[in-house]
Amino acid sequence: MKYTTVTGNLQQLRTPCLITGLKTAKRIARALGDQKHFNRSSKDFDDAPGKSLCVHLDGAIARMLVLGGMDNPSAAVFTKTANLAAQEAIKLPIGQAVIALSDTRVKGKNSQWKASTLMQACSHAAYQFRHHKSKPKPLHQLTRIKMHATDADSKAVRVAVKMGNALDAGLQLAKDLGNEPPNICNPNYLLAQARKLGRAGNVKVSQLDEKKMTELGMGAFMAVSQGSDEPGRMIIIQYSGGKKGDAPVALVGKGITFDTGGISLKPPPGMDEMKFDMCGAASVLGATKAVIEAALPINLLTIVAAAENMPSGRATRPGDIVQTCSGKTVEILNTDAEGRLVLCDALTHALTFKPKAIVDVATLTGACIVALGSHASGLYANNDELANELLAAGENANDRSWRMPLWDDYQTSLNSNFADMANIGGREAGSVTAACFLSRFVEDVSWAHLDIAGSAFHGGARKGASGRPVPMLFDYLQRQA
Numbered sequence: 254m255k256y257t258t259v260t261g262n263l264q265q266l267r268t269p270c271l272i273t274g275l276k277t278a279k280r281i282a283r284a285l286g287d288q289k290h291f292n293r294s295s296k297d298f299d300d301a302p303g304k305s306l307c308v309h310l311d312g313a314i315a316r317m318l319v320l321g322g323m324d325n326p327s328a329a330v331f332t333k334t335a336n337l338a339a340q341e342a343i344k345l346p347i348g349q350a351v352i353a354l355s356d357t358r359v360k361g362k363n364s365q366w367k368a369s370t371l372m373q374a375c376s377h378a379a380y381q382f383r384h385h386k387s388k389p390k391p392l393h394q395l396t397r398i399k400m401h402a403t404d405a406d407s408k409a410v411r412v413a414v415k416m417g418n419a420l421d422a423g424l425q426l427a428k429d430l431g432n433e434p435p436n437i438c439n440p441n442y443l444l445a446q447a448r449k450l451g452r453a454g455n456v457k458v459s460q461l462d463e464k465k466m467t468e469l470g471m472g473a474f475m476a477v478s479q480g481s482d483e484p485g486r487m488i489i490i491q492y493s494g495g496k497k498g499d500a501p502v503a504l505v506g507k508g509i510t511f512d513t514g515g516i517s518l519k520p521p522p523g524m525d526e527m528k529f530d531m532c533g534a535a536s537v538l539g540a541t542k543a544v545i546e547a548a549l550p551i552n553l554l555t556i557v558a559a560a561e562n563m564p565s566g567r568a569t570r571p572g573d574i575v576q577t578c579s580g581k582t583v584e585i586l587n588t589d590a591e592g593r594l595v596l597c598d599a600l601t602h603a604l605t606f607k608p609k610a611i612v613d614v615a616t617l618t619g620a621c622i623v624a625l626g627s628h629a630s631g632l633y634a635n636n637d638e639l640a641n642e643l644l645a646a647g648e649n650a651n652d653r654s655w656r657m658p659l660w661d662d663y664q665t666s667l668n669s670n671f672a673d674m675a676n677i678g679g680r681e682a683g684s685v686t687a688a689c690f691l692s693r694f695v696e697d698v699s700w701a702h703l704d705i706a707g708s709a710f711h712g713g714a715r716k717g718a719s720g721r722p723v724p725m726l727f728d729y730l731q732r733q734a
């Protein structure tokens with residue numbers, strides 16, 4: 254989706270579709286001399302949240318998509334209505350639409366938030382992943398949205414539009430990577446996609462191959478990767494938009510391009526969804542793409558731990574003990590708890606860049622889905638300020654997380670008789686104990702972990718990547734600028 258700003262009198266617009274609330278629609282109809290027709294067409298319209306009505310006109314505005322409940326809606330109602338408007342708009346045979354909701358006041362929210370919310374809704378509704386269909390006809394034609402601004406809010410809307418285009422590009426990348434099948438999207442494919450980001454001038458992309466990782470002592474990463482014929486990759490992207498020498502913010506993504514469980518093999522039902530086990534990587538790449546597009550004045554370090562978790566004659570056995578890059582040893586009791594193994598070495602590597610904060614993102618545990626479902630990502634942090642910044646970013650960007658505990662009480666479940674720690678806790682609090690494992694590798698830095706097992710993709714009829722938490726990460730990074 255391409256977003257632009259349009260200003261000036263609404264009644265002088267030329268558009269196949271104007272999307273607005275009832276009050277504004279009435280005013281326009283009156284100004285255009287279409288009052289009678291409009292009143293007749295909207296006679297039975299219930300001006301309530303969740304309702305919408307399409308009224309055809311004869312002039313330069315071909316139709317109006319009228320949204321119900323746009324008189325002082327709450328933020329939640331406005332967000333729901335934005336999604337409804339986007340879903341209705343893409344059903345229409347139009348290539349372009351104008352959204353005009355400057356008149357709508359939302360308590361506690363400004364014009365930039367309203368515009369951002371509308372654009373994110375359009376980006377989600379318009380997304381399609383069609384290129385593996387033998388006849389890849391697009392499902393809709395809508396490709397351009399003009400955000401109408403008044404003189405009073407045009408500055409805010411222009412900023413929002415710039416960020417809306419950047420977020421759209423980031424969401425698209427994250428979803429495409431997530432949806433791509435695992436026979437295509439393997440660690441080398443992720444590296445190739447990262448290299449594309451490196452085409453921008455102030456972006457440097459590098460990688461560690463398996464030989465290099467072995468030299469660096471990344472025994473935990475290698476324990477996961479060694480069972481696969483696809484070589485693992487540690488991908489490193491350095492974006493320098495900020496002051497030279499300023500410590501970067503680091504994003505670290507779990508990039509298991511397929512998770513069979515390894516020798517601790519997963520059961521067959523739903524195993525195809527483990528192609529989404531690289532959605533952490535996809536989201537940090539998506540957020541990085543958005544940052545580059547928006548040219549944010551920050552320094553950003555992005556690390557993707559890309560590997561495939563397969564059973565084979567070379568695969569790790571339950572009971573194997575490996576040494577991590579940090580020097581700490583791990584007894585691998587379950588080869589299906591592989592995300593934390595690739596991440597611990599990626600986190601240790603991130604530390605060598607002296608970041609001011611590290612945020613890792615991972616489809617880490619089924620237990621997180623049990624705890625929070627798909628509505629919130631699980632947030633863990635060893636620093637309250639960082640946690641609060643991420644919570645606020647998620648709240649603002651309609652991409653929420655919920656903070657979970659990292660108390661020492663949980664750490665003992667990782668005890669091992671034979672190594673410094675085991676890679677699994679017990680049956681209880683699986684998402685927490687996974688986070689506890691990671692916390693042992695980032696003791697001296699501000700660190701947060703997002704468990705996105707529930708939020709990163711949909712199952713069932715809507716099966717597909719959600720693009721989350723790109724909106725949260727991008728919002729957080731905008732605040733760092």
Ligand code: BES
Nearest residue numbers: 530587589590616617618619620677706
């Ligand atoms: N990738 C899975 C977690 C997952 C499950 C993500 C379902 C999305 C949907 C992860 O690698 C895994 O297998 N975790 C195990 C950990 C357990 C062995 C301690 C799990 O959650 O069962």
Ligand code: MN
Nearest residue numbers: 512589590591
């Ligand atoms: Mn697993």
Ligand code: ZN
Nearest residue numbers: 509512530592
């Ligand atoms: Zn996994």
